[in-house]
Amino acid sequence: MNIQHNISLKSITSFGIDLIVNDFFELTNIADLPALSEVLERKIIGGGSNILCTQTPKGLVIANRTKGIKLIEEDANTALIEVASGEVWHDFVLYTLSQNLNGIENLALIPGTVGAAPIQNIGAYGVEVKDVIDSVIYWDWTDKKMVALSNIDCRFGYRDSIFKNELRNRFFIVSVRFRLSKIQQLQTTYGAINEELTNLNILRPNAKDVAQAVINIRSSKLPNPKEIGNAGSFFKNPNIPIQQYLDLKKRFATIPSYPVNEHTVKVPAGWLIEQCGWKGFRKNDYGVHEKQALVLVNYGNATGEEIWQLSSEILVSVKNTFGIELEREVQVW
Ligand SMILES: Cc1cc2nc3c(=O)[nH]c(=O)nc-3n(C[C@H](O)[C@H](O)[C@H](O)COP(=O)(O)OP(=O)(O)OC[C@H]3O[C@@H](n4cnc5c(N)ncnc54)[C@H](O)[C@@H]3O)c2cc1C
The missing domain is CATH 3.30.465.10 (Uridine Diphospho-n-acetylenolpyruvylglucosamine Reductase; domain 3)
Incomplete structure (x- = not known):
């Protein structure tokens, strides 16, 4: 097996954190899995787009390159x-x-x-x-x-x-x-899909048109990790009891919600973070994206520890303002 040494994760994870991995292996053949089972500690990377590295990962890092x-x-x-x-x-x-x-x-x-x-x-x-x-x-x-x-x-x-x-x-x-x-069952009511299809002058969309609308919307809203390091939504949207939501609505009249079931609603974490004043926050090379408060960003040379600290401060301020405990969506190494 061709194990490489001293490999930087900067271009391997979408957050672009420059941490050096001691042992790194690119898996192309699943026949190697039995031998890899003998390794004491291992971490898997796919596209690296949902990982925040705060310290050098222990053990062998296996990058998944299998195809078919x-x-x-x-x-x-x-x-x-x-x-x-x-x-x-x-x-x-x-x-x-x-x-x-x-x-x-x-x-x-x-x-x-x-x-x-x-x-x-x-x-x-x-x-x-x-x-x-x-x-x-x-x-x-x-x-x-x-x-x-x-x-x-x-x-x-x-x-x-x-x-x-x-x-x-x-x-x-x-x-x-x-x-x-093989039968189309398009879902176009969520987000701005219908609006984007109208912009594209498409009255009777097919699945390819919906995908194009989604691509256009995502490209205009989310930072491209190739330009600004990020891992998409850093936090999950919290589910809260309806009574808690109604109490919050008395204090925050515009708080949005989506029904989950008869007892629970989902509240957009991005809205909560924005209300706490974090949208567009930047210190040194780390911050909160200017268009989407749910996305924490690395403008170049931020460390994983700095982004972790920022996420902890956001958790505290959302808890103090709304009494809601956010949960990180990103996997932290
Ligand atoms: C700009 C941007 C936008 C995003 N938008 C969305 C979105 O709209 N919806 C959404 O759900 N997510 C979104 N994400 C998050 C991310 O794209 C998803 O979580 C994606 O599935 C991560 O895939 P990955 O291969 O990069 O996983 P990685 O980041 O490489 O790994 C994530 C976790 O999975 C483990 N893992 C990966 N592959 C394997 C494997 N084969 N076997 C065992 N463990 C494995 C890793 O060890 C790690 O713990 C976004 C991210 C970015 C950067």
Whole structure:
């Protein structure tokens, strides 16, 4: 195995933090997994777009570069596709559109790899990846064998799954099977998709048009990690009891909310952070993005520790102002 030494994570993670990794391995062949199981400590990187490194990771860092897309079966209405975990997520979205398969067009342009998608059940514009996952195949580092988990056994939740909980540190996702539809069921009501389709003069959109609208909206709103280091939304949107929301509404008349169930609503974390005055905050090379308060940024030479500290200060001020405890979405190493 070709293990490289003293590799900087600056261009490998989207936050662009310059930490040096002692031992680094690019995995292209899953036949190496049994040998990698013998390593005492390891960390996995896919696209590096959901990781904040605050210290040099211990052990071997394995960068997932496995590739491959295959059709498993199809019928008149659906196709079952198995995708290697190292495939780039957005490339896979474009592939499905080229095959006239529907279901993930709203998830266009989310950075990262296919293998990371089930871990936090990626979602955007009213769609979550769990809606199209048939099963996930992973290598169990402890039992040293392949395991296939059905959708239900993945215990998907909002930016959550079994991989963040019971299976934490125990798995390497090898491939994901997606059940995609040959019939269009477009979701255009969330966010500004309909508005963007109108701007594009598209009256009867197809899945490719929706993906293009999403790409346009995301490109105009979110900082491109190639230009400004970031990991997208740093915090999850909190769910709070309806009574707490009604009490807050008496003090903050414009507080937005989205219904979750009869007892709970979701409040946009970005709005809470903005109200606390953090939007556009900058100190040295770290700060809060000027257009989106949910995104913490590295303007060049910020350290992971500085961004971590900033996130802790934001947590405290949101707690003090609203009594709401935010939770970090980004994985902290
Ligand atoms: C600009 C921007 C916008 C974003 N927008 C969204 C959005 O709209 N919705 C959303 O849900 N997310 C969003 N994200 C977050 C990010 O894109 C997703 O979390 C994505 O799934 C991360 O993929 P990755 O391959 O980069 O994972 P990484 O950052 O490399 O890894 C994330 C975690 O998964 C683990 N991991 C990765 N691959 C494997 C594997 N094969 N096996 C085992 N463990 C693995 C890593 O060890 C790490 O703990 C955004 C990020 C950025 C930078």
